[in-house]
Amino acid sequence: xxxxxxxxxxxxxxxxxxxxxxxxxxxxxxxxxxxxxxxxxxxxxxxxxxxxxxxxxxxxxxxxxxxxxxxxxxxxxxxxxxxxxxxxxxxxxxxxxxxxxxxxxxxxxxxxxxxxxxxxxxxxxxxxxxxxxxxxxxxxxxxxxxxxxxxxxxxxxxxxxxxxxxxxxxxxxxxxxxxxxxxxxxxxxxxxxxxxxxxxxxxxxxxxxxxxxxxxxxxxxxxxxxxxxxxxxxxxxxxxxxxxxxxxxxxxxxxxxxxxxxxxxxxxxxxxxxxxxxxxxxxxxxxxxxxxxxxxxxxxxxxxxxxxxxxxxxxxxxxxxxxxxxxxxxxxxxxxxxxxxxxxxxxxxxxxxxxxxxxxxxxxxxxxxxxxxxxxxxxxxxxxxxxxxxxxxxxxxxxxxxxxxxxxxxxxxxxxxxxxxxxxxxxxxxxxxxxxxxxxxxxxxxxxxx
Amino acid sequence: xxxxxxxxxxxxxxxxxxxxxxxxxxxxxxxxxxxxxxxxxxxxxxxxxxxxxxxxxxxxxxxxxxxxxxxxxxxxxxxxxxxxxxxxxxxxxxxxxxxxxxxxxxxxxxxxxxxxxxxxxxxxxxxxxxxxxxxxxxxxxxxxxxxxxxxxxxxxxxxxxxxxxxxxxxxxxxxxxxxxxxxxxxxxxxxxxxxxx
Numbered sequence: 001x002x003x004x005x006x007x008x009x010x011x012x013x014x015x016x017x018x019x020x021x022x023x024x025x026x027x028x029x030x031x032x033x034x035x036x037x038x039x040x041x042x043x044x045x046x047x048x049x050x051x052x053x054x055x056x057x058x059x060x061x062x063x064x065x066x067x068x069x070x071x072x073x074x075x076x077x078x079x080x081x082x083x084x085x086x087x088x089x090x091x092x093x094x095x096x097x098x099x100x101x102x103x104x105x106x107x108x109x110x111x112x113x114x115x116x117x118x119x120x121x122x123x124x125x126x127x128x129x130x131x132x133x134x135x136x137x138x139x140x141x142x143x144x145x146x147x148x149x150x151x152x153x154x155x156x157x158x159x160x161x162x163x164x165x166x167x168x169x170x171x172x173x174x175x176x177x178x179x180x181x182x183x184x185x186x187x188x189x190x191x192x193x194x195x196x197x198x199x200x201x202x203x204x205x206x207x208x209x210x211x212x213x214x215x216x217x218x219x220x221x222x223x224x225x226x227x228x229x230x231x232x233x234x235x236x237x238x239x240x241x242x243x244x245x246x247x248x249x250x251x252x253x254x255x256x257x258x259x260x261x262x263x264x265x266x267x268x269x270x271x272x273x274x275x276x277x278x279x280x281x282x283x284x285x286x287x288x289x290x291x292x293x294x295x296x297x298x299x300x301x302x303x304x305x306x307x308x309x310x311x312x313x314x315x316x317x318x319x320x321x322x323x324x325x326x327x328x329x330x331x332x333x334x335x336x337x338x339x340x341x342x343x344x345x346x347x348x349x350x351x352x353x354x355x356x357x358x359x360x361x362x363x364x365x366x367x368x369x370x371x372x373x374x375x376x377x378x379x380x381x382x383x384x385x386x387x388x389x390x391x392x393x394x395x396x397x398x399x400x401x402x403x404x405x406x407x408x409x410x411x412x413x414x415x416x417x418x419x420x421x422x423x424x425x426x427x428x429x430x431x432x433x434x435x436x437x438x439x440x441x442x443x444x445x446x447x448x449x450x
Numbered sequence: 451x452x453x454x455x456x457x458x459x460x461x462x463x464x465x466x467x468x469x470x471x472x473x474x475x476x477x478x479x480x481x482x483x484x485x486x487x488x489x490x491x492x493x494x495x496x497x498x499x500x501x502x503x504x505x506x507x508x509x510x511x512x513x514x515x516x517x518x519x520x521x522x523x524x525x526x527x528x529x530x531x532x533x534x535x536x537x538x539x540x541x542x543x544x545x546x547x548x549x550x551x552x553x554x555x556x557x558x559x560x561x562x563x564x565x566x567x568x569x570x571x572x573x574x575x576x577x578x579x580x581x582x583x584x585x586x587x588x589x590x591x592x593x594x595x596x597x598x599x600x601x602x603x604x605x606x607x608x609x610x611x612x613x614x615x616x617x618x619x620x621x622x623x624x625x626x627x628x629x630x631x632x633x634x635x636x637x638x639x640x641x642x643x644x645x646x647x
Contacts, residue, residue, distance in 0.1 A: 022515065138517065401515075408522045412520035412521050
């Protein structure tokens with residue numbers, strides 16, 4: 001191993017350990033590690049100014065492909081498209097939350113099913129999955145869990161099973177689209193996939209898995225969910241959905257912007273607008289229409305997450321430029337003995353197990369160049385490997401309370417309202433569901449692509 | 451000073467809790483220690499035993515994660531609920547004594563806070579723990595070490611300052627020097643002087 005490779009690995013491993021230790025905020029960790037990669041690995045060890053420039057990827061902004069892409073292309077270094085898109089969606093989501101959109105939607109659905117526990121349970125699972133296809137799962141669970149607890153108090157049922165099922169479905173829904181979960185945005189923008197590519201590949205298996213999951217959770221949780229009120233629910237005591245709307249004009253505008261975002265994402269393979277353009281456009285119209293509240297929305301954007309991504313991409317760029325990721329790809333090929341089924345299974349299950357315990361974003365960012373290299377050397381389709389990676393990282397995160405952001409937010413909201421969910425309670429129900437969905441996905445990939 | 455909040459940090463076996471209880475009695479104000487557990491239990495619907503299990507306990511970092519201020523750790527959530535509860539009490543203008551719970555840091559913004567830290571000589575602490583818990587000398591020593599380690603980890607995780615560092619408190623006192631009663635008398639005088647200022 002060269003000095004550059006050794007330092008790239010040390011920085012990466014130290015970064016991962018520090019993220020897990022949670023002593024220093026994770027965006028400082030990745031940014032510090034990124035700066036170390038640029039100075040030590042690229043500067044001192046490699047004396048390679050070009051590698052620094054390539055990793056910073058700033059010239060991408062000036063290319064037409066970054067904004068309007070007719071042919072698929074792959075990106076290296078800092079994935080600015082991912083960062084711009086996430087920033088844009090953050091602005092939009094802040095606007096929607098401020099107008100009361102999410103609370104209104106939850107209450108509306110509860111009303112439509114006449115506030116009956118089991119129908120709420122089923123519709124909230126589906127809503128969690130559908131919303132997570134377009135919106136970050138943290139926001140989805142934050143609102144859904146809060147409303148679930150409110151309804152549980154009114155209807156006298158245990159909210160824990162419902163929150164657990166919502167968390168699982170949010171992660172499942174996120175796997176269905178390119179913008180549903182950060183690993184998918186990274187995979188999609190790095191390898192040049194469209195929203196539609198995800199929907200017709202990971203989306204299909206997510207749909208099948210959702211049906212299975214709803215049935216699974218129904219049988220697992222139905223006894224715990226039996227309402228104390230039975231079938232006679234006095235709906236007059238419930239807060240009206242319209243009470244959730246803070247401002248009718250803002251509500252209408254944010255709903256229209258959300259609709260535009262969904263249409264732009266679904267059609268971006270036809271319009272050739274990249275996710276970076278869509279993110280910027282959505283942010284711009286949200287800010288323009290919010291008038292004097294624009295600054296307030298901008299201040300609420302989670303800049304820490306954006307900085308986290310920038311640092312992360314630089315560190316992964318260090319591993320990529322020094323050839324470490326090729327070594328990992330060679331290792332995977334060697335242990336699978338060239339057996340494609342085994343190779344797919346390794347990518348899917350190793351991604352899932354890793355994502356159950358560590359942040360799936362750094363993992364996915366690291367694995368993208370690995371599967372690129374693996375596809376080149378093994379002859380296996382890059383697309384197939386990409387779907388296995390996406391599904392593995394997205395679904396694997398559901399298995400433990402720390403595997404994905406939605407899990408942390410959901411269990412935290414529950415605990416703060418007197419329903420602590422420990423590892424045992426969480427894993428007892430969601431780990432088997434995760435294994436079932438991963439098994440379905442494994443069979444799906446083999447049947448469809450091999 | 452119409453409101454006064456007395457926070458008592460303590461080493462295990464230093465009689466910190468007994469001192470806090472006596473101070474609460476002398477000033478005729480409520481004490482939040484075990485009572486805090488019942489209050490949290492009543493507020494959340496948890497059983498006191500469940501709250502006790504996670505009370506002043508440091509979380510296992512490898513099994514927990516924090517996202518945008520949310521944490522999956524039950525210990526973290528119980529701790530935050532206690533901090534919020536104390537903050538609400540302080541904001542309401544109530545005078546009270548609080549034992550532990552990082553109160554010297556969490557309530558620092560209130561000018562009415564009088565923060566104390568009670569420590570003790572190891573021999574005295576061992577004697578006290580042996581008597582109260584009916585333990586051998588060796589067991590008492592390791593019990594003290596275990597309890598103090600837990601308190602230190604809990605405190606240092608939730609606060610930027612270090613547990614027991616005299617700079618965090620208005621007054622740090624070794625209860626073994628004057629004995630428990632004399633220490634209480636001295637602290638009473640100090641608190642009265644602070645209140646009258």
